[in-house]
Amino acid sequence: MIKVGIVGGTGYTGVELLRLLTRHPQVELKAITSRKEAGMPVADMFPNLRGWLKLAFSTPEEAGLENCDVVFFATPNGVAMQQTRALLDAGVKVIDLAADFRIKDIAVWEQWYKMEHACPDLVAEAVYGLPEINRASIRGARLIANPGCYPTAVQLGFLPLLEAGAVDTSFLVADAKSGVSGGGRKPETHILFAEAADNFKAYAVGGHRHWPEIKQGLEIFAGKPVGFTFVPHLTPLIRGIHATLYAKVSADIDLQSLFEQRYADEAFVDVMPAGAHPETRSVRGANICRIAVHRPQGGDTVVVLSVIDNLVKGAAGQAVQNMNILFDLPEDTALADVGMLP
Known part of the structure; x- marks a missing residue:
């Protein structure tokens, strides 16, 4: 044990x-x-x-x-x-x-x-604990830095595009929304029910602490500096993150196949069918990131939709996934939960 x-x-x-x-x-x-x-x-x-x-x-x-x-x-x-x-x-x-x-x-x-x-x-x-990129290093680590919630959703959404050199790395945009549990359990005015319910707002547009963490990862994936803009929003949800990611396509590539192939062996990343729109409620309570990739009007902009439960794949679930890797256990041990819907 x-x-x-x-x-x-x-x-x-x-x-x-x-x-x-x-x-x-x-x-x-x-x-x-x-x-x-x-x-x-x-x-x-x-x-x-x-x-x-x-x-x-x-x-x-x-x-x-x-x-x-x-x-x-x-x-x-x-x-x-x-x-x-x-x-x-x-x-x-x-x-x-x-x-x-x-x-x-x-x-x-x-x-x-x-x-x-x-x-x-x-x-x-310290090993950065995003299993989809660092599994081998995690296995031999003493100290694991579990990724943040926004960084998990955003990095998994951009990862295949940057690894393949499929987008212009000078202009990457993440428009992300989080439920109030992302702010923790401490009493703060902005997450009181009367403040957060029936409301929607951006915050920390001038600079959020997850920006350097995300940028660090994107530059590792791309192998060079990137231009990255991150805008977080607070939504009247308890759990969930929805990240809408934008980039300009720079290579002639089948984006749907790119994502399906990159995550084919990843138990906790679900690439949805072309044209799909993942919902935060579909991952509530589950250690999974659901992703859909779009190319509106067949133009040069790619839009990636990435959803996670911020407390599970964005925090505790990913930490348990890392522990399972550390101790050579099946990665889905204690994590094979179906999302709670409704």
Whole structure:
């Protein structure tokens, strides 16, 4: 059995990890930490876990994390980098669901996250946990940087086009929409029901922290610098991301076949038939990215539609997928769920 610890178990990604891991046949949950809620049974906070989980929250110091095989950090940015070195030195593998190890350029990370990085040497070692491009490296990693939610949807949508050199890389646009759970479980005015319901708005147009993460990945796929614009929006959904991606076609290529062939062996990417329009509700609760590719009026613009559940393929599900790869388990272990519809 894989002995698992979770640091920061009181947020939405934390409870989603618990939902998935309690059903994992090879996992023994050893600790879920929260300084504020130490001693409280986890199921008292999250009643969906009643009958599935008997653990109580504990402080990180009392949790015995150094005795785990793998520790997930479902914490705010800046927490994992303070504790990861000690865990790695104890032989524990680490999967960070925050952004501490995603961006390789430390100066860029510090610019966007407004803090000094505590362990820049570990950033160089960390493997970016997007299995569709880094599966082999993930398998041998000690430290995995789980991708962000927007970056997962956007990168998977652009990946085949950039690998094939099929589009003009100087002008790539991602118009993306997210449900309110992407903002976390903390109380903030903009995600109150009366603020977010029956409303739709763009935000962070001048610069979102996921922009450098996405741009880093796109430039790796393309093998050169890219021009990239990212505009996020808040929608009155609980779960879901819908990314509409635009690029100019630069090669004579069958785009539908390109996507189908690139993802033919990927269990968690579903390329829909030509002309399809994927919906966020079709992936709710499932660790899958659904993609459709369009070429409106047969012109020189390609439009890719990419949808995920931000808490599953965009966070906790992808983290469990990475754990399965790390421990040489079938990737779909505990992840073979059908999306919840309606």
